[in-house]
Amino acid sequence: MHRGGHQRLYVIRRPSERYHPNCLRPKFTNIPHTMVWAAFCGAEKGPLLFWNKEEWGNITAQGFLDYIYPKLKEFYDFYNAEYSVYFPNHEFGSTPIIIQMDGAPCHKARITIAKFQEDDIKLLQWPANSPDLNPIKAVWNLIKTQLAKQKPRPLTKEAMQAAIKSK
Template sequence: MMSRNLTEFQRNVIVILRNNGKSWTEIAREMREKYSKTVTKRGMQYLWKKYLNTGSVRDKIRKGRPTIVSPQASRAITRICKANRLLSVLNITHTYNTSAVQNVSVSTVQKILKKYGFRSYSAMKKPYLKLHQRLRRLSWATTYSAWGADKWGDVVFSDECIFQSYSSSNKLLIRRTSLEKNNAAFIQPVMRHGPHIHVWGCFNSNGVGLLKRINGNMNAEKYQKDILHDIDIVGKCLVFPKAAFVFQHDLAPPHKAKSTQAYLKNKNIEILPWPGNSPDLNPIENIWGILKRKVRPIQHKSAEELWNEVQSKWYKLSRNLCQKIVFSMPTRLELVKKSKGHPIKY
């Protein structure tokens, strides 16, 4: 319409001239001479009518093309999505159109799902838990939910981890053009048998303990001889000036071996019972994740070079970080109870 091409000032001039009793022919002549040659009588009459109805010469805010899909149809599409979260947008569209009165396009379905917050994400990978494992996690969380931050601060958490250079599991984001895809400067080198190390570490709310390198395969005898031989001293150092600590390790075969249990009993070390297949409950897993992000993924030519950097980054982890992670234990237990034993976000 003509009025869309007029400024707000020009529209006000038309209203003022009309209020002063001038005819549309006179107003059109004056507007064409002074302001715009595109002014028409019909356009000014539409503008005057809008002014009389709304008291304003401004256009209404336009929200774009109205949707042809009703709210009921939108809810039906979201129900299909909720019933099977693995369906693609194409399959959701096909399922809806098979029983709908009015067919919708894939792009329309995609917009509806986006509007209701259903976007496509990569599924989180968590260990598979059988029913009896979930029940044990739930029972464990209930048993230790009475522990506060101070009690969890007495626990020395431990675990093993593998660090590897030239790993394809480390995503390297590079900004480039489509033509630079095969440029050597923008390629992530991957070695099938790149330098890697196997380590064991422990920590608690006061900071990190010793980090030990494991050579070869781990068994019960090696675990006791190379890892646990000084765990009583290491644990006491971590909870100093307290004299007692609680030691945590998972249910790996070397850990739950009878000889290992007897070895720790002889050292008078209290063991924290642990539910199986529960890395999300062990705060040291968060420490490993942080450490892996700090260690450069590519720039190691040998296992010794990788070991040196892992050690360097390990002993620089702050006490505040360790404390924050350990003190998340009460929250983890509450989440386990809320999820009825299923994996949690940690």
């Protein structure tokens, strides 16, 4: 067997080995799914939030503002104050911290952008459809790869969340 990214597993075999146990890959049909939001600033980990879909519903702009934004704002305020001490005369204006988000609809919604503007939080302007420029994507890929290698695999939502927290 050959591993190719965090979700690909290639089985190389001879035709006579079709059902040999060493040539079969396990199929996981009931792997728990959980939506996660996280942030980091340099080498510092920020808040980690597991979206409670049963209680909060789908992620909408209002849901983002109600559940995620307060944690982001607290993280932003802490590091903005921290870095302002070290970089008092920086070139970015009133703050050395700029927030980068992906193109999720809840991030691009008018009410979300208005809230960031109201709180004077700068957002990084960057091209659409360019996940390779977003450093959090590399972090998620690394976590997914580590979870795929974990033995035993997390079989419940709670076990999956605990495994993510431990990374």
